[in-house]
Amino acid sequence: MRNRTLLNGFIFISTIFIVNSSFAETVSLEYNGFYDRLKQVNKQNYPLVELAFSVPITPDCTIVSGSITTEKEQFPLTYTKQQRLFIPYDPQLKSDRGLVNINVVGDAAQCGIAMQVRAKETKQSFTQTELLALTNDMNKLLDGLQGFPMKYFRKPINGLTFEFAEIQADGKTIKVVIDDVESMANEKFTLTLEQITQLKNISFTHKPSVVSPFVSQ
Structure with missing residues (x-):
């Protein structure tokens, strides 16, 4: 079963x-x-x-x-x-x-x-165009996995989650810079789709280990 x-x-x-x-x-x-x-x-x-x-x-x-x-x-x-x-x-x-x-x-x-x-490759910095392309590919793949007609009942991706679990295990801190505005991240950092459409660039002091879809509950 x-x-x-x-x-x-x-x-x-x-x-x-x-x-x-x-x-x-x-x-x-x-x-x-x-x-x-x-x-x-x-x-x-x-x-x-x-x-x-x-x-x-x-x-x-x-x-x-x-x-x-x-x-x-x-x-x-x-x-x-x-x-x-x-x-x-x-x-x-x-x-x-x-x-x-x-x-x-x-x-x-x-x-x-x-x-x-998840993203095939991760980087220390992304442009808005790159982030939107990622969410688009993720939505298409998830639709394919759900199959017809279930894809019409699937919640669309609401953003992206960046994971730093391996880096956090080493005791390192993660600084996030969005259009010159700095903040700190823990094991995970999430960008909503609305935030993605409003930014130009995002960068991290360390490359995330995983970039995956964020779906709100």
Whole structure:
């Protein structure tokens, strides 16, 4: 059984089944679900944005290893310390009914896969034109993921969120400059669409690690 929830660009997908072992628990998901979403991105032209899959970091869900398997083959699963998963776009894996297997320490029942729309590249400064182009691509991609007719019930993006979680972990402060006006940011800094349409430039003392959609509740 699957459950999906969309929140600020994240779609959370519950695990399909869980296998217990003495040292860790394995969360296994059908590759087909990843492929269908990656196909939507690959068949359209979204030059500025991408889909990122990850396992949200919690005390009960820490990745220790992973693999992609079929009945005949096994491949390593690439992931980062932030638990972002790099899932290949491969029609053969779909045809072979591949599985994405994630070995975690903790309570695997608390684990889930998050799918986020985000900017392909981040920078220390953006113009208004660049920010509007980002929101446009994000809206188009989210519409495609929702599918017809659900895209007409999706809330449009209300702005952009800039994340500095990795930088904050190092104890660094973030200064934000919007058209020569300075302010400070914590782990996240949000610009509403109204603010974007009123600014000319925005810059940060450190490059954000993630730029993602902001959707008001």
